[in-house]
Amino acid sequence: MRMINLCVLLLLVLLGTHAITITVKNEDLGNQEALHQLVEAKGDTLGGAHQPMHNLTTSSCSCDKLLLSSLGPAAISQPKVMGIYTRSYTSYNQHPSYRQNYGADYRLYQLSSGWLVGHKRGANTGYVYNPDTSQTCPYLIQSGWLYYNSVYGVWYPDTTLVLRCIQ
DSSP: OHHHHHHHHHHHHHTTTOOOOOOOOGGGTTOHHHHHHHHHHTGGGSSOOOOOOOOOSGGGOOOOEEEEEOSSHHHHHOGGGOEEEEEOSSOBTTBOOEEESSSSOOEEEEETTEEEEESSTTOSOOSEEEOOOSOSSGGGOOSOOEEEETTTTEEEEOTTOEEEEOO
16 A cells, blocks of 8 residues: 555656546556556646637736837838827727827727727728737737838838837
8 A cells, every 4th residue: 555655646746736646556566567558548637738818808918108110111101100109098809909199199909800000999991010910919029010001002011110018
């Protein structure tokens, strides 16, 4: 009996904090293959989990002020949308939304297709866009920002177009 308890204790130590029950027969205590099979049989309970759900509440984004800037063509084509955006008091689509502090009062919000800077929160037209929907917070998006060139009526990438947390 003492050897069984020692074996179970050893398994618990090896497995970390996951407590499971494995019944070991006395004749299997010295049989490494039998012990391995017992652990394999319990494999589904030893850990692992579904990927975590993103916390889609606005409290999951800690940044209240963002800076949208470009050193490239977006700054020339869409200079009015560049600047500081402050977190709005209300969210949109269970994500934070932001409002430009100065200027033409642009909004930054997430649609089902990605993040957009436009005139009216929720509108599907705008001036700066990123199709990345995997990020709950827009300032965590590292690349892929596009700007709308109204002269040609086309969206273009600008690798210098960034959105950064400043406060």
